[in-house]
Amino acid sequence: MHFNHTLTNSFIQKPMTFMHLLVYTFFVSSLLCFFALPSLSITDNHETICGSTIDPNYCKNVLANQNGSIFDYGRFSVQKSLTQSLKFLNLVNSYLQNSSVFSQYTINALEDCQLLAEQNNEYLSNTYNIINQASNVLPSTQAEDFQTILSAVLTNQETCFGGIQSTSADPRVKNDLSSSLSDDTKLHGVSLALFVKGWVPRKIITQSWQHNGGNLDFHNGHLLLKMSNRARAIYDSARNHGRKLLQTTNNNSVVVIDMVVVSQDGSGNFTTINDAIAAAPNNINSTSGYFVIFINAGVYQEYVSINKTKTYLMLIGEGINQTIITGNHNVGDGNFTTFNSATFAVVAQGFVAVNITFRNTAGPSKFQAVALRSGADMSSFYSCSFEGYQDTLYTHSMRQFYRECDIYGTVDYIFGNAAVVFQNCNIYSRLPLSGQFNTITAQGRTDPNQNTGTSIQNATVKAADDLAPNINTVQTYLGRPWKQYSRTVFMQSFMDRLINPAGWHEWSGDFALSTLYYAEYKNTGPGSNTTNRVTWSGYHIINATDAANFTVSNFLAGDNWLPQTGVPYLSGLV
Numbered sequence: 073m074h075f076n077h078t079l080t081n082s083f084i085q086k087p088m089t090f091m092h093l094l095v096y097t098f099f100v101s102s103l104l105c106f107f108a109l110p111s112l113s114i115t116d117n118h119e120t121i122c123g124s125t126i127d128p129n130y131c132k133n134v135l136a137n138q139n140g141s142i143f144d145y146g147r148f149s150v151q152k153s154l155t156q157s158l159k160f161l162n163l164v165n166s167y168l169q170n171s172s173v174f175s176q177y178t179i180n181a182l183e184d185c186q187l188l189a190e191q192n193n194e195y196l197s198n199t200y201n202i203i204n205q206a207s208n209v210l211p212s213t214q215a216e217d218f219q220t221i222l223s224a225v226l227t228n229q230e231t232c233f234g235g236i237q238s239t240s241a242d243p244r245v246k247n248d249l250s251s252s253l254s255d256d257t258k259l260h261g262v263s264l265a266l267f268v269k270g271w272v273p274r275k276i277i278t279q280s281w282q283h284n285g286g287n288l289d290f291h292n293g294h295l296l297l298k299m300s301n302r303a304r305a306i307y308d309s310a311r312n313h314g315r316k317l318l319q320t321t322n323n324n325s326v327v328v329i330d331m332v333v334v335s336q337d338g339s340g341n342f343t344t345i346n347d348a349i350a351a352a353p354n355n356i357n358s359t360s361g362y363f364v365i366f367i368n369a370g371v372y373q374e375y376v377s378i379n380k381t382k383t384y385l386m387l388i389g390e391g392i393n394q395t396i397i398t399g400n401h402n403v404g405d406g407n408f409t410t411f412n413s414a415t416f417a418v419v420a421q422g423f424v425a426v427n428i429t430f431r432n433t434a435g436p437s438k439f440q441a442v443a444l445r446s447g448a449d450m451s452s453f454y455s456c457s458f459e460g461y462q463d464t465l466y467t468h469s470m471r472q473f474y475r476e477c478d479i480y481g482t483v484d485y486i487f488g489n490a491a492v493v494f495q496n497c498n499i500y501s502r503l504p505l506s507g508q509f510n511t512i513t514a515q516g517r518t519d520p521n522q523n524t525g526t527s528i529q530n531a532t533v534k535a536a537d538d539l540a541p542n543i544n545t546v547q548t549y550l551g552r553p554w555k556q557y558s559r560t561v562f563m564q565s566f567m568d569r570l571i572n573p574a575g576w577h578e579w580s581g582d583f584a585l586s587t588l589y590y591a592e593y594k595n596t597g598p599g600s601n602t603t604n605r606v607t608w609s610g611y612h613i614i615n616a617t618d619a620a621n622f623t624v625s626n627f628l629a630g631d632n633w634l635p636q637t638g639v640p641y642l643s644g645l646v
Contacts, residue, residue: 147203330353331364400432473630476497513550
């Protein structure tokens with residue numbers, strides 16, 4: 073998403089994708105839905121294999137003179153992707169070594185690319201190590217993990233590209249990196265497609281109904297914790313000081329290896345959130361438990377970035393509008409990319425946040441200004457608030473879950489390319505700049521093989537207080553297609569009358585209208601009437617069988633990882 077001074081939405085645009093078009097058909101049938109590409113014989117040639125990739129001609133060039141099975145082709149492509157990702161990282165590093173000649177914006181954009189390229193190198197290396205040993209389909213959970221990772225590789229490429237394509241970026245950097253990014257992205261798309269063909273088992277989506285995860289109630293009382301003696305002492309000390317702690321609803325527990333308290337008055341272990349995070353152990357595994365950071369009420373003017381080593385952190389505040397993390401970085405001032413404008417950013421696996429407000433106070437005149445960005449796999453947010461205007465909540469990549477959260481914004485204020493489910497959340501559109509319209513979502517899927525999309529279930533969609541008197545003059549839409557294969561579903565949600573009868577808005581002309589997947593299922597309220605909705609071929613009014621694809625259980629494989637977080641959830645449809 074790049075900065076432009078023009079106020080109308082049509083020119084406040086994210087960079088257009090540079091990938092080629094491919095008609096993508098999302099299909100379901102009867103009670104069971106099968107997502108599988110045609111099976112391949114053990115020695116299919118590369119022309120057959122490339123036939124259904126996003127760019128068959130490019131794929132054929134990559135695999136030219138190669139022979140073998142789908143697994144051989146896949147390993148070759150991923151290995152080539154890994155080699156290219158390392159070359160690109162070295163190119164970015166070479167520019168950063170001479171950064172004194174560049175503007176602050178260009179340096180920030182290069183640092184974004186450096187971080188994202190480092191991630192891609194790790195993701196591709198891990199993928200190659202797995203498939204180099206596997207000559208058959210992977211177990212479904214492992215296949216889901218690596219499809220998620222390879223989907224994120226493409227998202228990282230797009231994010232880097234978007235930053236350096238800004239008018240604020242140095243032309244030398246823009247021209248040099250853009251070519252490499254474009255070629256490498258096509259290569260990574262081939263690797264993802266071949267991985268899906270070779271190693272991902274046919275996925276059976278079952279129709280699922282209400283099933284409560286049966287987890288913890290974080291609002292009052294005490295939490296049953298499995299913890300060390302030191303952690304118990306801290307917990308008891310916090311309780312004795314009158315903190316609102318946690319409560320179990322049916323004898324469940326969250327495993328905690330240690331915990332600390334942040335308090336600005338000096339009564340805790342730390343006075344800043346960043347210091348507490350720095351003290352957390354590195355690379356906790358999923359079975360060890362969480363490092364818990366209790367954050368006392370207060371306004372914390374900090375920019376927090378949780379790197380990949382700080383896994384399985386749980387941050388617990390004292391409540392929405394009680395524990396507030398705030399900043400004002402933005403694109404409008406000319407120094408920051410959308411990616412690094414975030415007040416709070418996290419990429420560490422297994423992150424959990426509870427009872428916290430994340431805020432960006434830049435205001436609508438500063439355009440893109442992110443309150444929270446998550447690229448953390450299996451991250452969850454419970455009873456949190458996200459406050460901003462344009463681009464409030466950046467669900468960047470990987471798998472994410474939001475429960476009973478409040479989200480405030482104007483233009484594209486829930487955006488990104490994660491596989492994400494919002495459940496029982498309140499979505500509040502605010503008053504935008506004069507000449508703008510509101511768009512709730514801008515989903516960024518660029519490839520039909522990515523397992524990404526935005527699912528909004530059992531939400532309440534209303535006007536914020538500043539917009540309420542103006543809903544007859546300010547138009548609000550459910551979303552618009554940021555990228556070619558944008559995928560967003562609203563289901564079982566209440567939509568107030570602020571929603572325009574068309575429901576959805578185009579991005580630019582007919583871009584993506586046939587390749588996107590937008591759907592609605594059993595929504596209620598005056599804004600949910602679908603009689604006058606858009607007639608795009610990519611828009612659908614779906615049934616329960618289709619909707620089941622976008623539930624926590626099926627879309628996120630959430631039953632495998634959400635129970636340990638203690639965050640309540642419904643596996644299926646309400």
